[in-house]
Amino acid sequence: MANIAVVGTQWGDEGKGKIVDLYTEKSDIVARFQGGNNAGHTLVIKGKKTILHLIPSGILHDNKICIIGNGVVFDPAVFLQEIEELQEGNLLPPNTKLFISEKAHLIMPYHRSIDQARESRTAGKKIGTTGRGIGPAYEDKVARIGIRVGDLYEEDLFREKLRHNLEEKNFLLTNFFKEKSLDEKEITDQYLDYAQKIKSYVTDTSLILDHEIKQGKKVLFEGAQGSHLDIDHGTYPYVTSSNTVSANASCGSGIGPNIINKVVGICKAYTTRVGEGPFPTELKDDIGNHMQQVGQEFGATTGRKRRCGWLDMVLVRQSVRVSGINMLAITKLDVLTGLEKVKICVGYKSANGNFTHAAPASIKALSECQPVYEEFDGWKNDIRYAREMSELPANTRKFLKRLEELAEAKIILVSVGPGREETIVLEDPFLNK
Numbered sequence: 558m559a560n561i562a563v564v565g566t567q568w569g570d571e572g573k574g575k576i577v578d579l580y581t582e583k584s585d586i587v588a589r590f591q592g593g594n595n596a597g598h599t600l601v602i603k604g605k606k607t608i609l610h611l612i613p614s615g616i617l618h619d620n621k622i623c624i625i626g627n628g629v630v631f632d633p634a635v636f637l638q639e640i641e642e643l644q645e646g647n648l649l650p651p652n653t654k655l656f657i658s659e660k661a662h663l664i665m666p667y668h669r670s671i672d673q674a675r676e677s678r679t680a681g682k683k684i685g686t687t688g689r690g691i692g693p694a695y696e697d698k699v700a701r702i703g704i705r706v707g708d709l710y711e712e713d714l715f716r717e718k719l720r721h722n723l724e725e726k727n728f729l730l731t732n733f734f735k736e737k738s739l740d741e742k743e744i745t746d747q748y749l750d751y752a753q754k755i756k757s758y759v760t761d762t763s764l765i766l767d768h769e770i771k772q773g774k775k776v777l778f779e780g781a782q783g784s785h786l787d788i789d790h791g792t793y794p795y796v797t798s799s800n801t802v803s804a805n806a807s808c809g810s811g812i813g814p815n816i817i818n819k820v821v822g823i824c825k826a827y828t829t830r831v832g833e834g835p836f837p838t839e840l841k842d843d844i845g846n847h848m849q850q851v852g853q854e855f856g857a858t859t860g861r862k863r864r865c866g867w868l869d870m871v872l873v874r875q876s877v878r879v880s881g882i883n884m885l886a887i888t889k890l891d892v893l894t895g896l897e898k899v900k901i902c903v904g905y906k907s908a909n910g911n912f913t914h915a916a917p918a919s920i921k922a923l924s925e926c927q928p929v930y931e932e933f934d935g936w937k938n939d940i941r942y943a944r945e946m947s948e949l950p951a952n953t954r955k956f957l958k959r960l961e962e963l964a965e966a967k968i969i970l971v972s973v974g975p976g977r978e979e980t981i982v983l984e985d986p987f988l989n990k
């Protein structure tokens with residue numbers, strides 16, 4: 558019996574939501590372990606679209622346990638709104654349980670204000686964050702001044718922490734950023750109200766995971782963002798503020814690393830990026846427009862147009878390495894249909910003319926890298942109805958075979974459309990092989 562981590566191999570939006578929803582069928586527990594509501598995970602079931610930002614993508618299945626782990630930064634307002642929307646859509650199954658770690662750090666209004674103020678101040682140098690307060694919330698966690706979900710239930714402690722933090726944050730907001738100061742009473746009342754509303758979900762989620770795993774239950778760890786947005790391994794500083802790689806599934810949910818048996822990497826058949834930062838295979842031409850429009854590449858959180866480009870195996874290979882990816886799920890292959898030629902970037906030519914298989918850590922050096930491509934003949938037939946590899950055109954299979962060789966990881970799933978059923982399943986990752 559396997560426990561699996563599902564992580565993105567690119568810059569996010571690879572289709573993790575769809576794949577996690579699909580794999581939830583075979584698992585008992587789905588746990589988010591990092592990030593917050595900067596994530597936007599899209600699920601399309603019977604043509605109906607649901608976008609989840611904070612709640613794990615297993616929530617639409619019955620008889621499951623969904624966990625928001627300690628590594629997540631938690632915005633209670635977003636959580637409550639998401640619950641409300643699921644309830645309104647009659648989408649919350651009766652027997653699925655949802656838990657929030659008492660150790661998860663809260664996103665506070667000043668985190669959002671600082672995030673947004675910093676981004677608008679640094680014109681020309683901004684990261685292009687989602688503005689949801691993610692970075693500032695993680696900063697406070699590491700600075701040991703963060704407020705945890707569990708702190709809400711020690712009212713005196715909560716009030717004291719908030720007062721102490723607001724003193725510093727309001728000074729920064731008003732004097733440095735020239736923004737409005739935030740009102741202590743308003744935030745206190747608001748968060749104590751949230752505390753009551755979320756109380757039934759808050760617990761020690763590490764204990765739940767441990768208990769369930771000992772019963773032989775299968776866990777799916779749902780990554781957010783992608784490996785190249787990882788704070789250590791991504792294109793720093795154009796990254797998010799958490800470790801997005803699979804190793805953090807352990808730290809961010811409170812179980813040992815030996816519990817995770819396999820890692821599935823989600824890889825889009827081309828590359829996208831939202832926000833700033835280098836992107837060697839970016840296409841600012843008709844082909845890039847094709848990907849953007851056919852792939853409906855708009856940010857699921859901010860609605861921003863996603864930048865698009867060819868599949869970059871330098872990035873994917875690095876993700877395979879840093880996340881220990883054994884298996885790949887390829888998504889959005891259908892979006893390439895109709896293109897005369899399709900390309901895969903197999904390496905970079907650096908500014909000094911050298912060929913490299915690895916992305917340089919220097920942002921300047923990476924920005925100067927020129928992609929080196931292998932070119933393939935495209936395919937014209939609609940592949941959205943394919944449910945077996947044999948139903949794919951020969952050129953499509955050739956493209957996948959080369960991708961697999963370059964990644965040195967096995968393709969176990971190919972997604973040919975946003976719907977749950979628009980999928981070619983090759984292997985069940987939960988089965989031990």
Ligand code: GDP
Nearest residue numbers: 570571572573574598599857889972973974975
């Ligand atoms: P995530 O953040 O990794 O969960 O990905 P997003 O949900 O932000 O973005 C992926 C988008 O592609 C969503 O709109 C999905 O519905 C859609 N999608 C997922 N898989 C496929 C696929 O195979 N083909 C097409 N055309 N769309 C897909």
Ligand code: IMO
Nearest residue numbers: 569570595596597685686687781782797831832
């Ligand atoms: P999912 O889980 C794509 C990007 C932002 C910005 C950078 C930092 O849906 O794949 P942040 O608000 O995290 O401080 O922003 O990271 N970013 C994402 N891009 N998908 C995401 O999540 C992202 N979450 C953050 O656009 O460039």
Ligand code: MG
Nearest residue numbers: 570597598857
């Ligand atoms: Mg997304």
